[in-house]
Amino acid sequence: MKLLIDEKGRKYLLGEGKDLHCNYGMIRAKDIEKAGVGGLVESNKGRKFNVLEPDILDFISKAKRGPQAMTLKDMGLISGYAGLESGSRVLEAGTGSGLLTMYLAHIVRPADVITYEVREDHARVARENFERFGIGNVDSRIGDLYDGIGEEGLDAVLLDLTEPWRVVPHLEGSLRVGGRLVSYSPSINQSRQLADVLEGYMHETFECILRHWKADTMRPDTRMLGHTGFLTVARKLK
Amino acid sequence: MKLLIDEKGRKYLLGEGKDLHCNYGMIRAKDIEKAGVGGLVESNKGRKFNVLEPDILDFISKAKRGPQAMTLKDMGLISGYAGLESGSRVLEAGTGSGLLTMYLAHIVRPADVITYEVREDHARVARENFERFGIGNVDSRIGDLYDGIGEEGLDAVLLDLTEPWRVVPHLEGSLRVGGRLVSYSPSINQSRQLADVLEGYMHETFECILRHWKADTMRPDTRMLGHTGFLTVARKLK
Amino acid sequence: MKLLIDEKGRKYLLGEGKDLHCNYGMIRAKDIEKAGVGGLVESNKGRKFNVLEPDILDFISKAKRGPQAMTLKDMGLISGYAGLESGSRVLEAGTGSGLLTMYLAHIVRPADVITYEVREDHARVARENFERFGIGNVDSRIGDLYDGIGEEGLDAVLLDLTEPWRVVPHLEGSLRVGGRLVSYSPSINQSRQLADVLEGYMHETFECILRHWKADTMRPDTRMLGHTGFLTVARKLK
Amino acid sequence: MKLLIDEKGRKYLLGEGKDLHCNYGMIRAKDIEKAGVGGLVESNKGRKFNVLEPDILDFISKAKRGPQAMTLKDMGLISGYAGLESGSRVLEAGTGSGLLTMYLAHIVRPADVITYEVREDHARVARENFERFGIGNVDSRIGDLYDGIGEEGLDAVLLDLTEPWRVVPHLEGSLRVGGRLVSYSPSINQSRQLADVLEGYMHETFECILRHWKADTMRPDTRMLGHTGFLTVARKLK
Incomplete structure (x- = not known):
């Protein structure tokens, strides 16, 4: 894949050998190839684009997503905390469109991220994202964590439920x-209800x-x- | 090493085979050993402690540090962005007391983090931290990044200068x-002066x-x- | 004047004896009169509106304004600090569209607010606002405070310059x-340059x-x- | 009364004819008198103090207060909104140590602020503050607003309950x-419970x-x- 960035900072992700077609003109794959990473290409409408190798952050920013997709700052904090x-060894639920899953996969690889999602339609979008961006170390499952967890010895359980x-x-x-639960909730009332049952956790x-800022x-x-x-970050003490 | 956490959430880091001596009493190493990870020990003053295996976040929180030591939220964001x-392949400067270095080392291993520090006294504290916590994948150097960078092909350069x-x-x-510079500055005026010279970067x-929150x-x-x-996060475009 | 508020919280300000004509239908002045303050009127399209007496906050929210109009929270803070x-005895500059002026006038009356504006087009908009809402205790002048201040014994000078x-x-x-200068600036660099010359002020x-919040x-x-x-709030000490 | 401000910005409020005795030395009333407002006095230990006329903000900052005393920013916002x-015509409860009451009194005078407090000990502290600072337009009552409100035609009801x-x-x-209720609550759960019963209010x-900022x-x-x-700001619609 190649990443093209125009003068306004807009990103275009292109499969190998694909031409760019966008509002700002067309560029042939062979011209992108010739320019190479770090090079500059120009569309037939005179727009200039930088050619780069995309990485995980580009994949996340260009993935298919739902309306409540997680932001990079929360991914960085969740992973950090x-x-x-x-x-x-990480288990995550719900998968949603799989953005956090992709982020986690790039941190823990070569280990797999286990991710649960109740809704098949969401899981399908997430799996398309994993496939499109070549992210192999994800174990995507349909299932409801409210019913139980089959795994053992997890280092972290990450919840967006x-x-x-x-x-x-x-x-x-x-x-x-010593392992950690990290839960992400839009309402502080959800955090309260979670905190209420966290006996035996810091x-x-x-x-x-x-x-x-400008x-x-x-x-x-x-x-x-x-x-x-x-x-909410909770650490299991016993 | 073992990590003991008391009822108030205070952490005590103990070398293997060491007894705990603190304001809340004494506990013998053999009792900690017998309780094991996940167990509970009691001091001669009747205080209870949970026994855990420490991890990188514990090491960072218990490391020797200067007054302006970086917080975990900034470490998570810097690494994420x-x-x-x-x-x-990461290069960092200045090392300071090495807290960010330790965080980076746990993310990029088995790769080494290259870290520069001008002041020998700071570098010494940082190296003591790396040694104490068994963090081997750090290449700690004395030097001034204002004078130049000897490395090539770096994925990221992280500055706290x-x-x-x-x-x-x-x-x-x-x-x-496509690589990224991330710079951390207390004053927005420093960010402005940095932004002023970032031509060729997004x-x-x-x-x-x-x-x-409570x-x-x-x-x-x-x-x-x-x-x-x-x-400030800057991505090199050419 | 009357204030009508519809079911979505939209406000409509009506001169005495005027009918309401809006996207949600028409209401005759006499029906508004009959309903009276606290009453409910219905448009010919079946929309319901509460009838109220407008006050200064309604006038400010319905006044003609430029793109950078001051918010109520800043007005409350400026006046409070x-x-x-x-x-x-208050002097203000620049007038802009006169929103802060209107707020100040309702606080200090029966005293006049003296307000300076360099641009005649801005002053004209402001004066139309004062007239429309019957705010009499404003002394609106064209002039540049950088050139000097003719008044003496002011309790406060408020700047948005x-x-x-x-x-x-x-x-x-x-x-x-003992009087106070309060200055409002979008950039912290303006605050810095102001602070640099505030010798003799706390x-x-x-x-x-x-x-x-929801x-x-x-x-x-x-x-x-x-x-x-x-x-920036500065108090004159000598 | 006179207000003395030292080189560090510390404030000292002095009754007429009183000498200053503080950690930084002593100053005689007659020397303060001679220096006058805007003048400079020096203590016997060589500290310098500016002499000012105190105003309502000084009174509020030097009043006796409880641990949860309201801040000036909240007073400015409450009054503004x-x-x-x-x-x-304003009614307030609970009085607490009377800081918000004092602020309101300086805004609405010559009208009285009616203020209710359940606890006699709190009301006593508040009344001492009003008396000490010569604030006459306060009608301080012992009573519980949960039981009812005896007044009619109020423009605003302000609650810290x-x-x-x-x-x-x-x-x-x-x-x-058209009048407004403004309620101040530490917990968002209190705001929720209030919002739940605000039918007929925007x-x-x-x-x-x-x-x-520095x-x-x-x-x-x-x-x-x-x-x-x-x-929470609520406006009565009917």
């Missing part, structure tokens, strides 16, 4: 001692407000994303 | 096309405000950390 | 000892981030206004 | 149509996060007040 690294507190009883045999709840004029952007979700 | 994963803009000219031959500047009463904490640093 | 009350630091030398003879700079689901709004301006 | 001005929703039924005959809930170095303060309260 869960202590994930190459080889970590409506009623995360219903999963907690199932962590007894599945999450290792836990904290926080939100992260990301604020973009560095040149030293002022924050006028419009911002005011809220994504509250994060 | 840099797109780091196992095998990434007073004048980050002085490093940008040296990225020409050292950061690969870049954005933001801050992340982390806000802890989940049970559904209210934010009264006191909070109002600021750590501004992050 | 300036210590304004009935009778306060590009280069507020240029006004500070003129406060010598015009702002009383001063502080802050911003206020207003965050709306109270029923206990979650913040997804989209929010991320920034309006930084406020 | 309630649309208060000279002559407004644990269960604000219990007051809403009593607004039927006491708050005028309402919004928000919080205001005040963030101080203007000279263009960075926010490291430590900040992360939370005071959520504000």
Whole structure:
């Protein structure tokens, strides 16, 4: 795959050997090939594009997504506060469109990310994303974590579910001692209900407000994303 | 090593075979050994402690640190926005007390993190931290990145320096096309001066405000950390 | 004047004896009159509207305004931190579309607000607003505060200007000892340049981030206004 | 009264004819008198103090207060969103130590602020504050607003109570149509319970996060007040 970025910062992801066709003109695959990574190509309408090798962050930003897709800041925080690294044994639910799954897969590989989703239509979109971007270390399953967890010795369980507190009883045999539960919820009331059942865990709840700045004029952007979700991080003590 | 956590959530890191001696009493190594991970031990003063296996986040939280030590949220964001994963080729400066270095090392291993520090006293503290916690994949060097970068083909350059803009000219031959510079600065004026020289890069500047909540009463904490640093993420286009 | 509020919370301000004509139908003045304040009227399209007496906040929200019009939270803070009350002697610049002026006028009346504006077109819009809403205690002038201040013994000088630091030398003879300067600036760099010349003043700079919540689901709004301006409050000591 | 401010910005409020005795030395009343407002006095230990006339903001900052005393930003916002001005008919509960009462009194005078407090000990502290600072236009009463409101035609009802929703039924005959209820609550759950009973009102809930900056170095303060309260503003429609 190749990544083209135009003068306005718009990204175009192209399969190998594909021409670019967009509002700003057409570019032939062979011209992109000739320019190579780091090169500059020009469309027949005179627009210039930089040629790059895409990476996981490009895949995530160009993946098919639902309306409530997770942001990169939450992915970075979830992974960071869960202590994930190459080889970590991670279980995630729900898969949604699989954006967090892709992020996790790039952190823990060569280990697999196990991801559960109740809705087949969501799982299908997620699997298309994994396939399109060649992400092999994902074990995508249809299932409901409220019913139980079959795995054992997990390092982390990551939840983006409506009623995360219903999963907690199932962590007894599945999450290792010292392992972490990280739950993402839009409402602080969900965090409260989760916290209410976290006996035997050290836990904290926080939100992260990301604020973009115009560095040149030293002022924050006028419009911002005011809220994504509250994060609860819980560590199993016994 | 063993990690003991008391009823108030205080952490105690113990070398193998060491007894615990703290304000809340004494516990013998053999009792900790017998309790095992997930077990409970009691001090001679009647305090109870959970026994856990420490991980990288524990090491970071218990490492020797300076007054301006980086927070976990910034580590997670820096690593996330840099797109780091196992095998990434990362260069960092300055090392400081090595907390970010330790975090990066656990993400990119088995690759080494290359880290530069001008001050020998800081580098010494950092190396003691790496040694104490058994972190082997760090290449710690004394040197000034303002003078130049000897490495080539880096995936990411991560800066916590007073004048980050002085490093940008040296990225020409050292950061690969598509690779990322992430710079952390307390003042937005530093971000501005950096942004001013980022020609040939796509870049954005933001801050992340982390806000802890009392989940049970559904209210934010009264006191909070109002600021750590501004992050500038720049991607090399050519 | 009458204020009509529809089921979605949209406001309609009507001159005495005027019919309502809007996308949701028509209502005759006599029907509004008959319903009276606190009553309910229905349009010929079946929409219901509450009838109210408008007040200063309605006038401000329905006034003609430019793109950078000040928000109510900043008006409340400026007035509060300036210590304004009935009778306060206030000078303001620039007038802009006069929203802050209207707010100040309702606080300090029966005293006049003196307001300066360099641009005649802005002053004209502001004066139309004052006239439309019957706000008499405003002394609207064309002039540039960078050139000097003719008044003496002012309790407060309130600035929404590009280069507020240029006004500070003129406060010598015009702002009383103990009186306050409040300056509103989009960029923190403007606050810095102002602070640099505030010798002989106690001063502080802050911003206020207003965050709306959906109270029923206990979650913040997804989209929010991320920034309006930084406020510097300075008190003259000698 | 006189206000002395030392080189560090510390404030000292002195009754007429009183000497200053503080950690930084002693100053005689006659020397303060001689220096006059805008003058400089020096203590016997060589400390310098500016002499000012105190105003309402000084009184509020030096009043006796409880641990949860309201901040100036919330006072400015409450007054602003309630649309208060000279002559407004305002009822407030609970009085607490009377800081908001004092603020309101300076806005609405010559009208009285009616303020209710259940606890006699709190009311006593508040009344001492009103007396000490010569604030006459306050009608301080012992009573419980949950039991009912005796007044009629109020322009605004301002609540800082644990269960604000219990007051809403009593607004039927006491708050005028178009008048506003503003309620201040530490927990968003209180805001939710209030919003649940606000039928017949337009309402919004928000919080205001005040963030101080070091203007000279263009960075926010490291430590900040992360939370005071959520504000719900409700306007009576019928």
